[in-house]
Amino acid sequence: MPELAAHARDVPVNQIREITEAAWRTPGAIVLSIGEPGFPLPRHVLEAGMACLDRDETNYTPNAGIPALREAFAARFRERAGLDQDSIGADRIYVVDGAQQGLHFAMSLLLSPGDEVLIPNPGYPTFAMTIRLLNAVPVGYPLYPDQDFQPRIQDIEALITRRTRVLILNSPSNPLGAVLREDLTRELVDLARRHDLWIISDECYEAFTYDVPHVSPARFDSDVPAEARVFTSLTLSKTYGLTGLRIGALVCPPGLERTMNNVMEAIVSCVASPSQYAALAALTGPQDYVRDAHAHYRANRDAASAVLAAKGIPFLSAQGAFYLWADVSHASDGDVRAWARSFLADSGVALAPGTAFGSIGEGWVRIALCGSQPELVEGVSRLPART
Template sequence: MPEIAPHIAHMPGSGVRHILERALRRPGTIILAVGEPGEVASPRIRDAAADAWREGAIRYTPNGGTPALREAIRAKLARENGLDVDIEQIWVTVGATQALHLAMALTLSRGDEVLVPDPGYTTFTMNAHLLQAVPVPYPLRPARDFQPDLAELDSLVTPRTRALIVNTPSNPLGSTFDRATLDELLALARRHDLWLISDEVYERFTWGAPHVSPATLDSDGHVLSVFSLSKTYAMTGARVGWLVTPPDWRQTMLRVQESVVSCVDEPSQRAAAEALTGDQAAVARSAAHYRENLSAATAALSARGLRYLTPTGAFYLWIDVSHVSGGDVTAWCERFLDQEGVAVAPGSAFGASGEGWIRVCVASDRAQLLEGLSRLPAPV
């Protein structure tokens, strides 16, 4: 029997999925490990997709997306992000996951290096391995409130470095980068002639300063921007995101998109267009719910003396359990699940700098969230 490509064997799995699958085998488990919004997408959004199915609108769409959706995205980017782009810079994808894969595939060749945040979203590293590129972690440490050390980051650049991935608001940290930090990161990218790939999936959920899209600071086409409807509109299963490219990439993108997925299905695109153009009250309610859950959760953790990173975005809590994890937080999470019936994501699943920490999603029911957190062992 032929063997699969050798580099696939070196591709890491998802430590979060490992915990989830273990949790799903235990009825009654409190699942706080997965970034799934607790809400259901608004009826008008679901109806838009259902109407497309009833009409038989299930044929191929243009590679870049339907004109209606691309125009809705263009208007959204101008209105909310301060980005003025041509419709041909917008490419509708199968979630942010495909948009991120496209961005990396377009900028990395075999053996190239890509700077990835550590702790950072697992797919950054997984994609690099799949593309036979080399992920180079740039540490985000507690001593700096998990903000990048620009001098250290600069020292990691080599002649093989081609791209820098920036994720704000951060999954898993719940942290954000301010405008000054993004300016410095872009200056680094320009200095070394790197692409900056910006993951902005949690853009609508910031707790303090407003979200800043790096592309608004970019004057010379270094930024590729990744967006999604999954978290904002509770549409994780609909799989709609988009990639914003520099100008004049149309011919390249037509070939690349055709080779990967051809196009995104029309029912999902209709739902996406309705989400972006319709009433946004549900997004505001979701944001209020997440922020209230974060406030309740951080108050509960503080009362018990548990250390955490104060969240400034997304809907995650990054919690220090090093007082009990014994240097192997993944093994501790497995024991915690088995003994206490609560699934949390091990910080080491997001990189070596996550050892001793866990990620908790606060987007679900508040009572379940607080009950799960109450089972965490407090420092003695």
């Protein structure tokens, strides 16, 4: 058999999937390692997808998605990002096959072999995985505990070279639950402008912040095509629990429509029409699901935080997303990946090891807050106390 390409062979194991699949094989395990919303989908969303099938509307759609859905994504993004009514239209929205395909889409547009991409450390694993698949180079910028895991401009600027092309931002953060401040977000956009970098902003969890606002870098971008630089990745997987329907949007800078269509055709052509109509119903119909999910995640955050505090385990107080980032270095003995496997075997609880998200994650774990509160509290209660 001929060899696979080196960039495919060298993609690392996703440690989140590694521990989660081990948990799924463990009878009775409490799975706190994966961010999977646990509520039933709203009936009107399901019916919209089924009605599309009943109409046999199963042909290709435009590369960028059905017009009504692009309009709905644009309206929601303007509202959530605090943008003017005429600032971002449907022509800048590309419906994608989930946020991960959106990230791959954006990077395919921007990266040549050997280009460097600045990614958060700790940060979501597929940032680095996707970059490597495109023969580019991920470069982690540090997020330190003593800075509340907020990036520092000087740390990022020190990493910029002549090969640097893209800065990836993620707020609210997976795995940290950290939210970028407005002033810092503006400074990061200014940094990208000074060094002529693109920005890819991963905003998968924009619907879930607690007592702080979500601030999109797009608010500080230019509307002039020659100066615009921000791509925004959105998804309905977390906001509405549509993880299996694989539906999201990529908001692009102005002036790229023809290139975007060509690249979308080469990657996936278009998203399945039933998923698009279900997404349209989610965006334009009743929003009870989002309100209920927000309240549930916040209550779970508070309940799990109380258990960690009682055990003396340090953690980052999550301002967004639905994860807690906890320090188990007192128990993990310098190898949190191995400790997470042992903890699953011994205690029946799966947690995502911090090293899944980068080197600074050593000694930390990510705790998903999506499921039932009794199960969450029971799982966190099994963590060894810090003495």
